[in-house]
Amino acid sequence: MKSETLEALLWIVLPAFVAVGSGLLSALIVQARMAVELAKERAATAEARALVLAENQQIEDRIRAAEESARRQALEELLSDIRIEERRYIRESKSLFVNRKCLVVQERLFFRNLPLSDWIEREYWLEESGDAAAQSIASASRRLLPARPSRPT
Numbered sequence: 462m463k464s465e466t467l468e469a470l471l472w473i474v475l476p477a478f479v480a481v482g483s484g485l486l487s488a489l490i491v492q493a494r495m496a497v498e499l500a501k502e503r504a505a506t507a508e509a510r511a512l513v514l515a516e517n518q519q520i521e522d523r524i525r526a527a528e529e530s531a532r533r534q535a536l537e538e539l540l541s542d543i544r545i546e547e548r549r550y551i552r553e554s555k556s557l558f559v560n561r562k563c564l565v566v567q568e569r570l571f572f573r574n575l576p577l578s579d580w581i582e583r584e585y586w587l588e589e590s591g592d593a594a595a596q597s598i599a600s601a602s603r604r605l606l607p608a609r610p611s612r613p614t
Contacts (some may be wrong), residue, residue: 544571551587562587 520614546569554561564585 542573543577545569546571552584560590562589 462546509514548567550565552563552565554563564587566583566585567580569580
């Protein structure tokens with residue numbers, strides 16, 4: 462009888478053991494499949510994130526380039542509105558023994574038609590005529606003294 466009860470017990474326990482084993486095996490297979498699917502999903506998400514980051518970087522570069530272009534264009538427009546007005550004439554100064562001629566150049570800075578600065582005057586000596594002693598004194602004084610400061614007129 463003992464062997465019959467063992468055999469009956471075996472027929473009851475064996476299917477339960479096979480069922481538990483099959484359940485564990487199918488659970489492992491399902492878990493492995495889920496891990497594969499999760500890895501694929503993560504890879505797809507990482508790829509999508511990389512694409513989005515690349516597009517964002519590209520958009521930021523385009524925005525930066527557009528801002529630089531707009532800034533450069535605004536500066537060029539500003540500089541195109543700035544102009545310099547210039548006038549020239551010859552000034553003769555006569556002293557006792559020396560006659561001097563100099564070219565006077567006057568410049569003034571404008572923004573459109575609004576003056577931004579006063580007249581800036583520069584003198585360039587053209588010729589000096591007169592007594593030889595007076596010329597030597599004048600050239601010596603010109604070497605010792607600084608050039609005449611510009612003055613507005």
